[in-house]
Amino acid sequence: MKLPMAEHPDPADLLFKALADPSRRKLLDVLHAHDGRTLAELCAHLDMTRQGVTQHLDLLEAANLVVPLRRGREKLHFLNPVPLQEIYERWIAKFEKPRLKALSTLKQSLEKDDD
Template identity: 80%
Template sequence: MVEPSEDTDLLFKALADPNRRKLLDLLHQHDGRTLGELCEHMDMTRQGVTQHLDVLEAANLVATVRRGREKLHFLNPVPLQEIYERWIAKFEKPRLKALTDMKRRLEKGNG
């Protein structure tokens, strides 16, 4: 089994590349695309797109399903949600509390 830190490393490595982020955006716009459909939107070889998809699959950001001879690619947003909860959400709470406190102070000053 892969350690959680290794999962996180794979995830951040996958997100670090703009081509992989573009592939994720494409799948977000229209899930279940074939390699050929994804290649139409990328300025690289089919082999290059395949290599980027392999990295995304290793990071669990893309899942695939075979449909006959085709391999469909689907966005898996769960790892992104986990990153949001671990690295972003906890930093939003103090900021939102500070804004609420400021609002209350300003309302008291005008009351």
């Protein structure tokens, strides 16, 4: 799924779109369990046509979550967790800090009460 330069969506939008579909999340889970799978191996995990799986893989590649690598006639697919880490750092980690600070403050307060 190669998009012309003018039609490139925001990478975060593409990433969230890729993660929104349960079949694509299943493909990511399969690759997490065993990286470097062929299209045929990935098709075995989904109840859909080869063309359907290919379309899902194209979107995952466009979101940079899956990286294909040719080995002879085979095309292997590998999970790229970097975009997920970037989303974690941008959207999750910053929301954890206040919660962790509150728990730390509560712990210190409770320990003072025990003294």
